[in-house]
Amino acid sequence: MTQLLAVSNLEVLYSDGIFPEKGSPTQWKSETPLMLTHIPGLPPFSSELVSQELRFAGSSNQFVQFVLEVASCAKSRERVLINSLLELEPDAFKSLEAQGITSYAIGPLRTGQTKTEDNALTECLSWRDSQAESSVIYVAFGSFAKLSIEEIQELAVGLEASGSPFLWVIREDALTMEELA
Template identity: 35%
Template sequence: MPAIDASKLPWISLGKSPVSRRAMIQSIITTNPTLALADTIICNTFQEIESVALAHLPIPAVAIGPLEEPKSAAAGHFWPQDETCLRWLDAQAPGSVVYVAFGSFTVFDAEQLQELADGLELTGRPFLWGVRPNFADGVGEGWLDGFRRRVFGKGLVVSWAPQQRVLSHPSVACFVTHSGWNSTMEAVRHGVPLLCWPYFADQFLNQSYICDLWGVGLKVCADGRDIVTKEEIRDKVERLLGDEGIKARTLSLRSAACASVADGGSSHQDLIKLVNLLREN
């Protein structure tokens, strides 16, 4: 497992206040004893990237990831998916688009939102940005409409994108992400390098795996005001896309992920093990 700053442990970084952090720790203390009641733990990961961590779990685990939803299946989402972005991606050059999405809970203030918007423009690359309705504090729909007009023809802003289909699209070059685990596994499965911008909870640990252990991404760094500047965003996107080592490791990890879920792969075998366990009980 990678090293991690103690201040970024999941139960410490979950909340922005001491009250919320205490509530998280209490929840862990209350919940953890229930593990003793389980026969197994089901994990959205695969042995090739987390064998050591899986081996140290207190009870046996089955690793059946990376999970991928069938394109034809109905799935639950917090917001309606805007599939028009897929047609927009079709019109972009292969390996050219910066995809940006921060999950369901990340919240930016107005200053950070502006820096992100300016940074995406500074890259000079086409970008697809998912901005859900409650993404930023104190920013109205008028600002977003104005930004859409300004970047028309260069970037596309949607409220919620069909992420797995976006990440599998050949025009996507990289993923600016909050480093949530589902997003991480989806990017690994599709071989997309990551620019990590964690917000809370396990996302900082996930970033350590992505950047320090697997070597398939880079971290953004905030300035003295705790703001990630537009120049930092531009520079890190360029570094990420120009790093041949990251590109090679990303493709290698994609191959391992695909092999794990193929017939006879480690995740396929663990899925069979899980089915047999359910039948026995």
């Protein structure tokens, strides 16, 4: 959902001169990130969460043009189905509506899972349901966020230090088990 909102506002980020960012995409983690406060429905967030291909490329770049076309298609469609919950992201859905994007929350959708994955999911849900109401922190960055190992380790330390129960979803291809150890 965050990615859709960012993409649907990409044209504004370019026309306002926020993108392309100055600097080198090869050193983007060492630079001071911009805080993006221009996207209705989203709290301020670091520009590092946006693909560097979008952050550093000019608006005439072929990939940027493709993404802008996708955003335009979303705005011109009768409706957009989103794998999310309205209750989870009400401001984001309101923002899409304000931009003329009729969206429907149809999530969470599950992909075809193996028996082992189903058992793991059942175990996670049972554990979650055994916790005090509204006490579990749910962490998932989706498919587009790319966190470094250092950022993941820092987040792990912070979650542990919070003392709150948490469920953390990390894509299988995000890192290896050796990197997590």
